[in-house]
Amino acid sequence: MNAKKFTAKFIVLDGPDGCGKTTQLGLLAEYLNKEGVEVVKAHDPGGTKIGDQIRHLLKYGAKGVMDVHTETMLFMASRAQLVAEVIKPAIEKGKTVLCDRFISSTCAYQGSSGYPLKKIIELGKFALGDVWPNLTIIIDIPTKEGLERTGRKPRQRSITNHKDANQSHLFENTTPDKFDSRSLGYHRKVRKGFFMLEKEYPGVVKIIDGGNASIEKVHEKIKQVIIETDF
Numbered sequence: 167m168n169a170k171k172f173t174a175k176f177i178v179l180d181g182p183d184g185c186g187k188t189t190q191l192g193l194l195a196e197y198l199n200k201e202g203v204e205v206v207k208a209h210d211p212g213g214t215k216i217g218d219q220i221r222h223l224l225k226y227g228a229k230g231v232m233d234v235h236t237e238t239m240l241f242m243a244s245r246a247q248l249v250a251e252v253i254k255p256a257i258e259k260g261k262t263v264l265c266d267r268f269i270s271s272t273c274a275y276q277g278s279s280g281y282p283l284k285k286i287i288e289l290g291k292f293a294l295g296d297v298w299p300n301l302t303i304i305i306d307i308p309t310k311e312g313l314e315r316t317g318r319k320p321r322q323r324s325i326t327n328h329k330d331a332n333q334s335h336l337f338e339n340t341t342p343d344k345f346d347s348r349s350l351g352y353h354r355k356v357r358k359g360f361f362m363l364e365k366e367y368p369g370v371v372k373i374i375d376g377g378n379a380s381i382e383k384v385h386e387k388i389k390q391v392i393i394e395t396d397f
């Protein structure tokens with residue numbers, strides 16, 4: 167493997183809930199380290215003191231229904247801090263940044279709540295300046311399989327008269343936070359949103375199939391992408 171290819175590169179792993187991106191990010195970091203690449207791991211939202219407070223506000227802290235514009239701005243604010251404190255300095259030192267989620271998630275999730283994709287990308291460019299992922303790998307997974315992996319069980323009964331942003335009782339067996347409690351229909355839309363990124367999102371986007379596959383198999387696919395793709 168050509169370790170130099172990874173100098174000052176920014177790689178994002180993203181995908182629907184339960185796709186296994188966090189596990190895969192750890193494995194990829196280990197693999198790159200062994201190959202002599204200096205890796206910095208990051209997680210969005212959060213990953214800084216200020217970002218963690220925003221993450222908490224997004225997940226548990228907001229009283230009432232948060233407007234999708236507010237939500238989008240808060241995700242972007244947490245990310246701006248992560249870029250300023252962690253991502254940009256690492257790239258400037260020539261390191262390779264591996265980030266768990268990024269603007270691609272805002273496109274898929276807040277895009278599915280009605281915030282236009284093009285506006286999210288514009289807002290991202292304003293908030294983050296010239297820092298943009300060189301490569302975004304989306305791990306696709308069928309919606310139900312992903313949600314089962316997270317340990318959430320969608321209830322059989324449907325809930326009507328709600329906003330997706332405020333469904334707090336759809337899943338059993340977990341302490342529900344705002345993001346756990348969105349409907350199956352919403353998560354299906356999110357999955358489609360990730361597919362749209364191949365055409366609409368700046369930088370190189372690769373989608374790999376993470377459904378019904380072992381952790382090792384998905385890891386091999388990711389290795390293949392990072393070795394064979396120009397980014």
Ligand code: TMP
Pocket residue numbers: 183210211241267268269271272273275276345346
């Ligand atoms: P996590 O559990 O992977 O850290 O992500 C928290 C939740 O936040 C997850 O359901 C996806 C959601 N999310 C958004 O809705 N928009 C975003 O921009 C990001 C980064 C995450």
